[in-house]
Amino acid sequence: MKAWVEKGGYLNHTGRRWLSCLHVDNVRRIVVIRQCAFGDMMATRPFLVELRRFFPGAHITLSTISRYQYALPTDLVDAIHVLDTEERSVSGKWSQLKALGEPDVLFDLADTARSRLLTLLTPARVKLGFPYRRSFNRLLFDIGILRSDFHYEAEVLLDFLKIMGHKPQYPLEFAMPRHCRESACRRIVYFPFAAVAEKSLSPDSWCEVIEQAAQRLPQFEHVLLEGHKAEEGGAFLAEVVARHAHVSVQPRLDLEALGHFMAESSVLVSGDTGVRNLALATHTPTLGIFFMTVPFRYWPRYEDCHEAVFHRDGQVPGRMDIIAGLEGLLARLYPPKEIEER
Structure with missing residues (x-):
């Protein structure tokens, strides 16, 4: 598969090789890290809808934190992983951070200190993110997408799939009741x-x-x-x-x-x-x-x-x-x- 990117993103050798060999049927486990409140969780829904369209056979886990439990898109994922922000013991924190196992693909859609630590400790085959500080690309990710304050957040998230050649639906599909x-x-x-x-x-x-x-x-x-x-x-x-x-x-x-x-x-x-x-x-x-x-x-x-x-x-x-x-x-x-x- 072609890497559909020129100068608008970051690719290391692992990311480029993974894209060149990508077969969607071989992707079985996906982790999406999204640690956000109500509004941003709503903006995540089109990404999850299109992620399911692109990887129809994959088991999708959404990772969030205990502070943000309202409006979780449980209808669009197979499992929810929660980092308890009140956990104080080192062993408890470590167990939560290691609970995701070894997914095929990890998307960090949060860019927080917790999400970066989780990304670092999760041994996924390929890791994708869009950090504001580009130095984190080389440290954490195989594929990095540019993040913008000047385009609707829900559309920016879809860039992760566009780099794989996916064609999202427009208007975006949120899988919510629809205004007529x-x-x-x-x-x-x-x-x-x-x-x-x-x-x-x-x-x-x-x-x-x-x-x-x-x-x-x-x-x-x-x-x-x-x-x-x-x-x-x-x-x-x-x-x-x-x-x-x-x-x-x-x-x-x-x-x-x-x-x-x-x-x-x-x-x-x-x-x-x-x-x-x-x-x-x-x-x-x-x-x-x-x-x-x-x-x-x-x-x-x-x-x-x-x-x-x-x-x-x-x-x-x-x-x-x-x-x-x-x-x-x-x-x-x-x-x-x-x-x-x-």
């Missing part, structure tokens, strides 16, 4: 929370945005979605809800119900959050609000249904910036005549 624009509810969903509070607007700002949207877009329901954490409640919107019959708060949903709820909605308005990544995974239109995170890493461009609001100087977008972005997106996706007919 023609039958979607006339419902705009707002998720005003983030894992780091500084990455989201203030509650007062969200109240202003939702009230303004409710006044300007009365043909839609406006729903604030509560999160799964205790502090991610919608009580702060009570006055706005009292003033508008078409504004409401959706109590927190479990992950399966949330996927269907999102797929049935018209659009999600949110900052850089795991919930927005779930919306991307269901192909639900999104309006992303960015001022800390680089937007391009979480902004798919292979679909016309996603828009990002941000200022070049990094200032926090104002209420009217967000409303203008929302109205523009809705006008493009749901023309007024089409809305009236639904």
Whole structure:
């Protein structure tokens, strides 16, 4: 098999020889290291879908850490390996690090201190990774892929398979409930929370945005979605809800119900959050609000249904910036005549 790379990656002698002799039927055991929270785990799903397509007979193990157990893609892998971050004994840590045995292929999609140690101690036939520091390529990997902050993370992960000549499906397949624009509810969903509070607007700002949207877009329901954490409640919107019959708060949903709820909605308005990544995974239109995170890493461009609001100087977008972005997106996706007919 040809190594489909010119100057965009790293190959040592082992990696080049492995690619030249690669027969997918001979790959029996694969380990994928991905130590990440909800949003990035959502972005991993297309890679796992395509990995199964490319290596249909392989046993796939996903390795993560105990801190990140929410939204694990158990439906796409054969086994889960967990490094317990609370383990204190040396023998216990060593047992966990050596539990993966000797896979044929190892993908490090994490680039953390733990993932690098696990990569180093796991005697796989070939190891692939995309470290930010290229010095780790020579130390740890046989095949290295360039990592970018300017392309959607889920697509960057697929470069590991493109180097083998694989043709991923587009739009990406997440194996999640899928949004259908023609039958979607006339419902705009707002998720005003983030894992780091500084990455989201203030509650007062969200109240202003939702009230303004409710006044300007009365043909839609406006729903604030509560999160799964205790502090991610919608009580702060009570006055706005009292003033508008078409504004409401959706109590927190479990992950399966949330996927269907999102797929049935018209659009999600949110900052850089795991919930927005779930919306991307269901192909639900999104309006992303960015001022800390680089937007391009979480902004798919292979679909016309996603828009990002941000200022070049990094200032926090104002209420009217967000409303203008929302109205523009809705006008493009749901023309007024089409809305009236639904």
